[in-house]
Amino acid sequence: EIVLTQSPGTLSLSPGERATLSCRASQTITYYSLAWYQHKPDQPPRLLIYGTSSRASGIPDRFSGGGSGTHFTLTISRLEPEDFAVYYCQQYEDSPPGVTFGGGTKVEI
Amino acid sequence: QIQLVQSGSEVKKPGASVKVSCKASGYNFNKYAILWVRQAPGQSLEWMGWINTVNGNTEYSQKFQDRVTITTDTSASTSYMELSSLRSDDTSVYYCARGLTIFGPHYFASWGQGTLITVSS
Numbered sequence: 028e029i030v031l032t033q034s035p036g037t038l039s040l041s042p043g044e045r046a047t048l049s050c051r052a053s054q055t056i057t058y059y060s061l062a063w064y065q066h067k068p069d070q071p072p073r074l075l076i077y078g079t080s081s082r083a084s085g086i087p088d089r090f091s092g093g094g095s096g097t098h099f100t101l102t103i104s105r106l107e108p109e110d111f112a113v114y115y116c117q118q119y120e121d122s123p124p125g126v127t128f129g130g131g132t133k134v135e136i
Numbered sequence: 137q138i139q140l141v142q143s144g145s146e147v148k149k150p151g152a153s154v155k156v157s158c159k160a161s162g163y164n165f166n167k168y169a170i171l172w173v174r175q176a177p178g179q180s181l182e183w184m185g186w187i188n189t190v191n192g193n194t195e196y197s198q199k200f201q202d203r204v205t206i207t208t209d210t211s212a213s214t215s216y217m218e219l220s221s222l223r224s225d226d227t228s229v230y231y232c233a234r235g236l237t238i239f240g241p242h243y244f245a246s247w248g249q250g251t252l253i254t255v256s257s
Binding site: 072074128130 | 245
């Protein structure tokens with residue numbers, strides 16, 4: 028099973044600043060297998076990015092994803108007040124079929 | 137508007153089973169997979185399994201393989217997740233989600249509101 032390690036655990040920033048979140052995989056994963064989610068308290072998670080860099084429907088362009096191999100990043104170009112949340116990376120495997128999530132990064136003010 | 141509406145919170149005793157429902161609306165139920173994940177208090181998300189809504193094929197996480205069953209009632213656009221032999225560490229919020237496609241790669245594109253299952257004696 029592929030293990031995803033997210034860093035940092037907590038990111039303390041101010042509105043308007045740039046946030047860069049890291050997700051490292053224990054082995055190489057394909058570009059189409061990596062996604063990012065935003066999770067706020069008392070709400071279900073929201074898909075932000077899939078296939079490493081494709082934005083999901085309705086996601087603002089200040090969110091961007093990149094990376095390859097074992098290192099992937101989520102960048103929020105200019106933090107808005109509503110962006111303070113926990114972010115999870117997720118990977119999908121074909122063989123054997125499965126899904127794993129990282130431990131999460133909390134972006135706080 | 138895509139909606140996934142889950143059944144309400146439940147309290148169960150250790151050893152019991154629970155069945156959570158997930159009713160979909162606003163899209164063609166047979167064109168997208170349904171996936172299930174859970175989140176224990178203070179923990180990350182944990183994938184449990186998914187179901188192909190066309191042919192009923194399922195894949196389960198090895199961790200839950202012996203205890204979880206995911207089914208669908210296509211006539212009601214509803215998926216069900218049943219977890220048996222409940223333990224206290226099964227206390228979690230359980231989510232269903234619609235995939236981006238019927239096949240992989242599987243991403244959780246639209247989510248239900250979550251169902252809190254508490255296991256306590």
